[in-house]
Amino acid sequence: MQFLDLQRQFNFNDLLTPYTTLAQLGGQDWVLAKVRVEHDCLHESAHLNGQVVLQSDQAIHIELDWVIVDTGHELQVLFKGIETQDFGASRLMVxxxxxxxxxxxxxxxxxxxxxxxxxLLPMLPTLRRDIKARLNLWDYVEYDV
Incomplete structure (x- = not known):
C-alpha cells in the first residue's frame, strides 16, 4: 500500500513510480538483463555501439549506452558518459x-x-565479460584465408 505525501503537489506518477535513494539502489541485487548491439555492416569500424539494461531485484532498470573498442589486442567494453568523455551523447535512463x-x-x-x-559497476565485476558472452562476436571477426 502506498501513502500520498500531502506536502507534495499531487502527481499520478507518484503512485506508480516509487522514490528511492542511491543508498537504497546500492542495497539491491543487480543483474545484466538485456544487451543490444548496433552494428553498421556497410561501414568498417573498430567500434560496436549498443545498450545494456541492468535490472535490480526490486524491478528497477538502468539503461546505459556502451561501446566495444577493438584495440587490436583485446576488446574493451566502455560505458559512454561514465568511462568515456562522451557524456553528451550518452543515454542514462532509470x-x-x-x-x-x-x-x-x-x-x-x-x-x-x-x-x-x-x-554499481564495481559491484558487478563480471559485467564486461557477461556482455561479451551475450554477443556473437564471431560475426565481427575477420580471418585471413
Missing part, C-alpha cells in the same frame, strides 16, 4: 523508480553517473 537525494530532490544525471561508475 525506470521503475525516481532517484532522489536525502532532501527528496531528483538526482542529476551527472550525480547518477558518478554513482554508477564508483558504486
Amino acid at each position: 525506470s521503475g523508480a525516481q532517484v532522489v537525494d536525502a532532501e527528496q530532490q531528483v538526482i542529476s544525471a551527472e550525480a547518477l553517473s558518478l554513482w554508477l561508475d564508483a558504486t
Whole structure:
C-alpha cells in the first residue's frame, strides 16, 4: 500500500513510480538483463555501439549506452558518459523508480553517473565479460584465408 505525501503537489506518477535513494539502489541485487548491439555492416569500424539494461531485484532498470573498442589486442567494453568523455551523447535512463537525494530532490544525471561508475559497476565485476558472452562476436571477426 502506498501513502500520498500531502506536502507534495499531487502527481499520478507518484503512485506508480516509487522514490528511492542511491543508498537504497546500492542495497539491491543487480543483474545484466538485456544487451543490444548496433552494428553498421556497410561501414568498417573498430567500434560496436549498443545498450545494456541492468535490472535490480526490486524491478528497477538502468539503461546505459556502451561501446566495444577493438584495440587490436583485446576488446574493451566502455560505458559512454561514465568511462568515456562522451557524456553528451550518452543515454542514462532509470525506470521503475525516481532517484532522489536525502532532501527528496531528483538526482542529476551527472550525480547518477558518478554513482554508477564508483558504486554499481564495481559491484558487478563480471559485467564486461557477461556482455561479451551475450554477443556473437564471431560475426565481427575477420580471418585471413
